Each structure stands twice: as structure tokens, then as C-alpha cells.
């Protein structure tokens with residue numbers, strides 16, 4: 001088993017306009033490093049100074065990948081710091097709160113989460129009580145691959161130390177988040193998806209009634225730093241908080257959360273990342289002298305469940321599975337494309353995903369210019385160029401698709417994603433997200449993963465053009 005055709009990234013880069021764009025991008029790389037250094041706290045990198053002043057789980061993994069091109073030590077420390085907040089169950093929390101951040105600078109903070117209610121929470125480390133997509137094993141492998149040869153031993157020792165923690169993270173998903181028994185991990189809150197406000201969950205989320213008095217009055221701090229039209233609505237925030245309250249009420253006990261949460265999904269993006277990281281664990285286990293066989297078996301299980309349970313023939317795409325309503329959600333969002341990260345994805349499914357990516361739904365040309373890849377179908381009635389995960393472009397989803405496309409030899413489309421990402425940053429800076437029609441920036445400025453992942457896309461693409469380089 002393996003990729004359907006051999007990637008030929010080098011010849012693609014050389015023969016396309018991308019080569020010129022890449023050589024002209026030194027200034028952007030310097031700016032990207034400035035962003036990462038500005039947001040560096042001494043032990044981890046904030047996603048952004050004001051809106052997100054703590055450590056976020058998948059942000060740190062993306063950041064470590066980009067950072068490792070320049071500074072392997074900080075990249076390693078980034079992940080080490082995050083794993084200090086790992087729960088005894090193996091769960092890696094979505095947020096590790098930083099006691100040095102100004103009190104009340106993010107809502108909901110530790111006083112709302114109250115994770116000390118759980119015996120599994122790490123003592124002395126206030127965190128959220130939920131997780132985020134498990135991209136960490138993949139990130140750790142990439143960080144290790146970027147290490148200079150003279151650092152090889154240090155990097156391997158770091159990987160050896162991290163491996164049991166990564167394995168525990170995956171074991172937690174396999175054992176405590178497997179309500180269907182298929183091997184697919186279930187998420188219990190939209191914040192766990194990383195794509196919080198995606199229309200992918202609307203059909204379930206919009207039905208959630210928040211009983212009067214269930215959520216105590218609160219003030220949103222995000223609106224101090226971002227315009228309301230860019231962020232989730234107040235109604236959605238009430239629901240986010242209500243789900244948090246239900247989970248807190250059962251002290252974040254996985255079995256009770258699975259039983260209680262009105263939000264329960266098997267998401268293609270979360271599971272594709274889980275699978276991609278499981279493959280990384282196979283390689284890491286090999287490198288550190290552990291047994292890769294359990295990871296191979298787990299990867300096979302997740303691959304089979306992904307294809308069997310989440311592929312919907314009638315839609316010709318992967319759909320999130322709402323486990324409460326037992327429905328596959330038909331909304332055409334970017335989560336449907338993430339299974340490109342599966343190296344064993346059948347060619348017909350790869351082709352269907354690429355067709356959709358090339359269709360007017362994901363290549364809006366309404367105002368002449370267009371940028372790729374929007375997070376939602378441009379033709380949907382509720383497509384929104386401004387609002388969180390409901391249309392705009394993020395560089396982390398671009399990076400994931402770029403990785404997946406290259407893995408399946410779809411280099412032309414992968415190259416267009418890099419070119420579009422470069423153009424967006426050139427136009428608007430390292431913003432959190434971008435309008436796909438005019439390229440304007442939204443959300444935070446100086447956003448860390450935008451800087452880190454653009455760095456990775458540019459330097460990987462460049463090094464592919466230099467014969468004899470590692471990648």
C-alpha cells in the first residue's frame with residue numbers, strides 16, 4: 001500500500017511560476033521568523049499576542065514544524081511544554097493556560113473550565129477539559145527530520161522521550177473516544193475540531209437548546225480584539241459554553257461526557273489527522289527502537305473506518321458523522337478533503353476530492369481574483385467571506401491539503417495552494433485568516449501558525465528544487 005503515484009514535486013516547482021515566487025520570498029521568511037519570535041514566551045509560542053495569550057494544542061504542533069527550520073531547540077521545547085499539560089488519561093488539552101498571561105485575558109479561562117474537578121487533570125497546570133486534532137506525532141516527526149545531522153542524537157533522545165506521551169495520546173483516543181467501536185475518534189465539542197464554527201456541525205449545533213440559567217452571564221473577550229462579523233455569533237457562544245458546562249458537570253470523565261454531550265461527531269478532518277499521525281508513530285517507533293506493529297494495526301483500523309463510515313457515495317465525498325442523530329452531514333466544507341492525508345486512500349476517492357477542489361465551489365472567481373482554498377462551498381447560500389470557518393481561508397487547512405495532495409502526486413494543485421498562500425500573506429500579512437475573494441486579512445495579526453506554515457511550505461518547496469537535499 002502507499003501513495004497512488006510517485007510525487008514529482010521537484011519538476012513541478014521547477015516548471016511552474018511557483019519557482020519565481022519562492023525565490024522572491026526571502027523578505028516574507030524573515031517576517032515570519034519575526035512573528036514567531038515576537039510570540040515566543042520562553043517555553044512556547046502564543047498563537048497571537050492579544051486574542052490567544054495561552055498555549056493552544058494544535059497551534060503548537062504547527063508552530064513547531066515551521067520553527068524547526070530555524071531553531072530546532074525551540075521547536076522541541078514547544079512540544080515538551082505542551083506535553084507537560086497532558087492529562088493522566090493521555091488526553092492533550094486544547095489549551096494549556098499560561099499563569100503569566102494577564103488575568104482575564106481570554107474567555108473562557110481556567111476559572112470557567114475548573115479542570116481541577118478531574119482527578120486526571122495534571123496538577124499545577126490549568127488547562128481546558130477537551131482536546132484538539134492530534135497532529136503532534138506528525139509534527140514531532142517533521143521536527144526531527146529537520147534537525148541538522150550534528151544534532152541527530154539530541155533530536156533522537158528528544159523523540160525517545162516524547163514517544164510514550166504521543167502513544168498515550170493516541171491510546172486515549174482509541175480507548176476513551178471510540179463510542180462506535182469502529183476505531184474512529186469522536187469529538188464532543190466544536191472546539192475539539194479546531195474548525196469551531198464550521199457549517200459542518202450546523203445541523204446538530206443549531207438544535208442545541210440552552211436551558212435558561214444553564215450558562216452563567218459572561219463577557220466575551222474575543223470581541224475586544226476582533227470584529228463581531230468575523231467571529232462566532234453570541235448564540236453559538238452560548239452553545240459552546242453550555243457544552244463546556246455539561247462536560248464540567250461530569251468532571252470531564254470521558255465515559256460520562258460521551259453519554260451526556262448533545263454534540264458527538266466523527267469528523268473526517270480530526271480522524272484523517274489522527275490516521276496521518278498514527279503513520280508517523282509507526283516511523284517514530286522504528287526510530288526509537290519501539291514496536292511499530294500496534295501503530296500499523298491502529299492505522300489500518302482508522303483507514304478502514306474512515307473509508308467505510310465517512311465516505312458517502314451519493315455525495316461523492318467524506319461527510320462528518322453526527323453520532324447523536326446518526327446522520328452524515330452533507331454540507332460541503334473543507335473537512336471533507338482532509339482524508340487526502342491517508343496515504344492509502346483509494347485513487348477514486350482522491351480523484352473525487354480533487355474534482356471538488358477544482359470546481360467553482362472551491363475556486364470562487366466572482367470578483368476576478370480568487371484565492372484557494374476556502375473553508376466552505378462558495379455556492380452555498382450561507383457562504384460567508386468574513387466569518388470564522390464559514391468561508392475564509394486559513395493557512396493550516398491549506399498546509400494540510402498541500403501535504404495530502406503531494407502525497408498523492410497531485411503536485412500542480414499542491415503548487416497552486418502554496419502560490420495562493422504566498423500571495424495572501426504578501427497582500428495582507430500573517431493574518432489569522434483571509435477573505436477568499438479579495439485576499440483581505442481577518443482575525444489576529446501576527447498569527448503564529450500562518451508564519452510557521454508558510455515557512456514550511458516555502459522551505460520544503462525550495463529544498464525540493466536543490467538536488468541532493470534531504471526533502
Ligand code: 9WN
Nearest residue numbers: 047052056058059094191194195196
Ligand atoms: C477556541 C487558537 C485557536 C485555534 C482554533 C481556532 C480558535 C479558539 C477561539 O483559535 O479557537 O479554541 O477562541 O476561537 O478555531 O483552531 O486553535 O489559534
